[in-house]
Amino acid sequence: MQRTDEILKIKDLHTAFRINDRYYDAVDGVSLTLKRNEILAIVGESGCGKSTLATSIIGLYDQSKTRVQGEILYKTQNLVSLNEDHLNEIRGSEIGMIFQDPLSSLNPLMRVGDQIEEGLIYHTKLSSEERKKRVLELLQQVGIQNPERVARQFPHQLSGGMRQRVIIAIAISCKPKILIADEPTTALDVTIQAQILDLLLALQQETGAGIILITHDLGVVAEVADRVVVMYAGEIIEEAPVREIFLHPKHPYTRSLFHSIPQMYSSSDRLNVIQGMVPSLTNLPRNGCRFASRIPWIRKEAHEKNPHLHEVAPNHFVRCTCWKEFHFNRGGNT
Amino acid sequence: MSFMVIQDLKVHYPVRGGIFNQVVDYVYAVDGVSMEFESGKAYGLVGESGCGKSTTGKAIVGLEKITSGRVIYEGINVTNKRNNRKSTFNREVQMIFQDAHSSLNPRKRVRDIIAEPIHNFLKLSPKEEERKICELLEIVGMPEDVKYKYPHEFSGGQKQRLGIARAIATNPKLIIADEPVSALDISVQAQILNFMKDIQNEFGLSYLFISHDLGVVKHMCDYISIMYKGRFVETGTKFDIYNNPQHIYTKRLLSAIPQVTPIGRERRKRERIKVENDYREQYKNYFDEKERVLDLIPITSTHNVAALPKGVI
Numbered sequence: 001m002q003r004t005d006e007i008l009k010i011k012d013l014h015t016a017f018r019i020n021d022r023y024y025d026a027v028d029g030v031s032l033t034l035k036r037n038e039i040l041a042i043v044g045e046s047g048c049g050k051s052t053l054a055t056s057i058i059g060l061y062d063q064s065k066t067r068v069q070g071e072i073l074y075k076t077q078n079l080v081s082l083n084e085d086h087l088n089e090i091r092g093s094e095i096g097m098i099f100q101d102p103l104s105s106l107n108p109l110m111r112v113g114d115q116i117e118e119g120l121i122y123h124t125k126l127s128s129e130e131r132k133k134r135v136l137e138l139l140q141q142v143g144i145q146n147p148e149r150v151a152r153q154f155p156h157q158l159s160g161g162m163r164q165r166v167i168i169a170i171a172i173s174c175k176p177k178i179l180i181a182d183e184p185t186t187a188l189d190v191t192i193q194a195q196i197l198d199l200l201l202a203l204q205q206e207t208g209a210g211i212i213l214i215t216h217d218l219g220v221v222a223e224v225a226d227r228v229v230v231m232y233a234g235e236i237i238e239e240a241p242v243r244e245i246f247l248h249p250k251h252p253y254t255r256s257l258f259h260s261i262p263q264m265y266s267s268s269d270r271l272n273v274i275q276g277m278v279p280s281l282t283n284l285p286r287n288g289c290r291f292a293s294r295i296p297w298i299r300k301e302a303h304e305k306n307p308h309l310h311e312v313a314p315n316h317f318v319r320c321t322c323w324k325e326f327h328f329n330r331g332g333n334t
Numbered sequence: 335m336s337f338m339v340i341q342d343l344k345v346h347y348p349v350r351g352g353i354f355n356q357v358v359d360y361v362y363a364v365d366g367v368s369m370e371f372e373s374g375k376a377y378g379l380v381g382e383s384g385c386g387k388s389t390t391g392k393a394i395v396g397l398e399k400i401t402s403g404r405v406i407y408e409g410i411n412v413t414n415k416r417n418n419r420k421s422t423f424n425r426e427v428q429m430i431f432q433d434a435h436s437s438l439n440p441r442k443r444v445r446d447i448i449a450e451p452i453h454n455f456l457k458l459s460p461k462e463e464e465r466k467i468c469e470l471l472e473i474v475g476m477p478e479d480v481k482y483k484y485p486h487e488f489s490g491g492q493k494q495r496l497g498i499a500r501a502i503a504t505n506p507k508l509i510i511a512d513e514p515v516s517a518l519d520i521s522v523q524a525q526i527l528n529f530m531k532d533i534q535n536e537f538g539l540s541y542l543f544i545s546h547d548l549g550v551v552k553h554m555c556d557y558i559s560i561m562y563k564g565r566f567v568e569t570g571t572k573f574d575i576y577n578n579p580q581h582i583y584t585k586r587l588l589s590a591i592p593q594v595t596p597i598g599r600e601r602r603k604r605e606r607i608k609v610e611n612d613y614r615e616q617y618k619n620y621f622d623e624k625e626r627v628l629d630l631i632p633i634t635s636t637h638n639v640a641a642l643p644k645g646v647i
Contacts, residue, residue, distance in 0.1 A: 045519040160383075189382040189546060194590040194606055216519065219549075219592030223599050242596045260524035261594055262553035270531075271524035271553070277489065278519075 007177050007210050008034040008057070013070035013080075015049075015056045017281065023067050024281045026052045028234035030070075034178065034210040039201075041213045041225035041242075043257075047278050049234040050214045054180050056080075057212075058097055059087045074178070093123035096171035096209075100183035102163035106155040112166050113139075113151030119173045138169040143199055161192035165199070172203060179204075179211045185220060197224050218261060222246055227315075230254050233279060233290040236309065240316040250318040252298070252326040253291050259328070272328065289320040297329045298322055336370040337507060337540075338427075343367045343403035345386070345393050363389045365564035365626070366403070369542075371508055376534065376541040378555035378572075380548060380587070386564040387544045391510045394542070395429050425455040428501040432513035434493035438485040444471075444496060445481040451503045466503070473533065474499045491522035495529070502533060510542045515550060527553060548591050552576060557636075560584050565627035567620070570637035580639040582620050586613045 013030045016023035027049045034040050042050045055061050056068050059079065072079040074094070079087065091097075099105040107115055113135050120131045139147035142165040155163055164184065171179060181200065185193040201224060204211055213225060221228055221242070228245045230238040230253065238251040249255045259272035276294045279285065285293065289303040307320035345364040348357040364386045371377065381387045392398040394405060396414070405413045407423045428451075431437035438447055448467050452458060458466060468478050474495040485493060494514060501509050514530070515523040527550065533539060545551050551558060552572055559569040560583065568581040579585050589609040593602065620641055622628060630638040 045521060190548075190590040190592075191382065191586060193592075197592075198603070198606075217592070218520070219594050222594050222596045223592040223602070225596075246594070246596050257520055258594070260520045262524075262527065262549045263594055270528055273525045273528060274521040 005035045005037075006033050007036050007074070009071075009073040010057070011071040011073070013053070013056060013072065014068070015052050015061070016067045016069075018065045018067070019282060024284070026234055026281055027056060028284075028286075030231075030234075030236055032229060032236065032239070034212060036177075036210055037204065037208050039204065039211045039213055039224055039226045041215060041221040041228045042231060043215060043218065043221055043228060044231035045216060045257075045278060047281070048231040050231050051182055053231075054097070054182050054212065054214055058091055058095055058180060059084075060097075088122075092119045092176075093174040094176055095178045095180065096174070096176035098164075098167055098171045098179065098181040098184045100186055102160060102167050102187065103155060105167060106163060108155055110154075111151065112153055112155065112158070116151075116166070116170050116173055119170060123174045134173070138173055139166075141172075141203070142166070142169045143195070144169075160188055161195065164188060164192075164196055168196070168199065168203070172207065172209075175207055175209075177209055179209050180214070181211060182214045183216070184213070186215070186217070193220070200224065218257065230257075233284050235290060235319065236317075237291065237319045238317065239309070240313075244313065244316050248313070248316075250312055250316070250323045251291075251320070252295050252323060255323075255326065256328075275329075289322055291320070292322070295322070295326065295329070298325055302326075336372050337408055338371040339404075339406045340367065340369045340394065341404045341406065343390065343393060343405070344401045345389050345398050346401045362564050364393060367561075367564075367566060369559070371540050371542070373507060373540055374534070374538045375557065376543055376555040378551035378558040379542060379544045379561060380546065380551050380558060381561035382546065382587075385561045387561050388512050390561070391429070391512050391542060391544050395427055395510055396424075397429075425451075425504045426507040428504065428506040428509050430494075430497050430501050430509060430511040430514045433517060434490065434497045435485065437497055438493060440485055443482055443484060447485070447496065448500050448503055451500060455504045470499045470503055473502065475529070489522075490518050491525060494518065494526055498526075498530070498533070502537070502539075505537070506539065508540045508542065510544070512544045513546070514543075516545065516547060523550070530554070548588065560587065563625070563627055565640065566630055566638075567627050567640045568638065569630065570634075574634070574637040578637070580633065580637070581641065582609075582613050582616050585609050 010030060010032050013027055014025050015027040016025045030053060042053065044050045057072055057079065068080050070080060116135045116138055117131050120126055120134060126134060135151055136147040139150055144150050144162065144165055185196050188196060197220065200211065215221060225242045227241050229236050232253050238245065238254050245254065249258055256272055256274045262271060274294055284290065288305060289307045292303050302322045302325040304320050309317040309319050312318050343364055344366055346360040346362055349359040349361060350356065351358040367390055379387045379390060389398055393400050400414055404411055412423045445467055448470055449463060452463055452466055467481060471478060471480065476492065476495060488496065515526050518526060534541065541554065543551060543554050555572060557571055558575045559566050560575065562583050568575065568584045575584065579588055586609050589606045620628060628640045628642060630640050631643055632638050
């Protein structure tokens, strides 16, 4: 039963960028699965490889500068080894993508209706009239009040929230099985963000798609996700169901992050600061626990030599063993 | 005692059109805003994009022309008189910008960037100036040898620190911080916020903290003003706004903020939908027929709400 629910399976994915004739892994051995009807949140700070992971799945990387190894299995096909033509058949129809900046991902010279129709032309056999009807249906589905008018408008005539709705309409136009949302609400105001998140949830219940939600906003994750993957320096460092990870975070990085957020309903005077900086791609520590240098007050023996993901509770995975000894460094870090 | 008062500040942009490019209408970016600043306190200005919060900040420091209203600094009217380089107002009110990268001149070294306000306002000998620069870098926690580097050599958080170093170079009384952390990652954001609190305690600074992030504003500020369509809909202490919001817009804004816990998210969603419906139904009770936000009326000594006098409990 469980097996059939899995719609995407990533096995040991390495995505490397070429810098000065050497390849550096930005995504370093990531394995994960996405189930039907599930919202999987991928969380991490900038540079942790979360967006790279998304572009690897959908094949939107610069071929000449990127090397992708590993397996991304979708319906028995390995997306990594597919050529551009085959990928084009899947992109947009089976896997939809929602980008962060709604203005720069829409064509400014094309009417909104035509942009939504584009995907239908490529991926469906609908007649021109049926397509027009479907476009209006989609606009209605994403909560746009007067679809006929909006379909004739250009992107610059719409507000940010409306543009993001259009992007979502494009992404779901061919009823994809997988939806990848890369920071879908980061550019929006909180009230609009709440509307867009509610919309995503409603659409998911309707279509049963699996959604990969990439974000750095832990509030958004807490509101909508089912399962959470935390990434740091190209690796998954913790993976758990949403309640588990928010109530019992284990990895030092996850715990530090939670303590860094200024929260509405708690009032500690000082926020936790993670010592040091996120290492850049070219000098990532590739051996041992990658977070070790940022928690130097934890003794070295606490870390594993080759940190693996361990199942510490049902469906709760944590990399390395340092979480057992981790405690916050009170006072001593400025 | 307030050292700075803003009275009925208005910034209107003309909209031109027609045959002779006449002024056909105005955009009321800021439309009648009043504030008072006391030393050592932090004030938050919260609102959605386009509500006029950044324009208010810029108008106060003189980066936008004020249409009407007055800015009174220590008893002197300084409205639209910012050309005087030696005025105490220019020296003592400084600004930190959202995008630290584009607010630093890419062709200048860190040393020259920080030295600029010192040149303008303080008469120091070259030696003293050098010492002052090192002092400032130490305050923002950066090593001395960064003096000869260029802005692009730093990370986002470090650039924001340089922006802060420049702002505190002239010992200001008030710093206007326009979304100082919204471009930063959570852990870097925590660093900058802690640091801004430290220098506030150390130098008795006041902040005008402009942000759309209510969590950050709550963490930093004593008084909060909620802005919508160029006007304040509600002002009060942190406690007034978060625990006893009165205006329907404030309630809507607060209910839209995602909470960092998955517990009770179904309940929060129902609440949000209820507030959203209330907002639609009660909209006309809080706005006049031109959809303008009503005037503020006091409900306690610190708490003001824009509403009809009888509409408030």
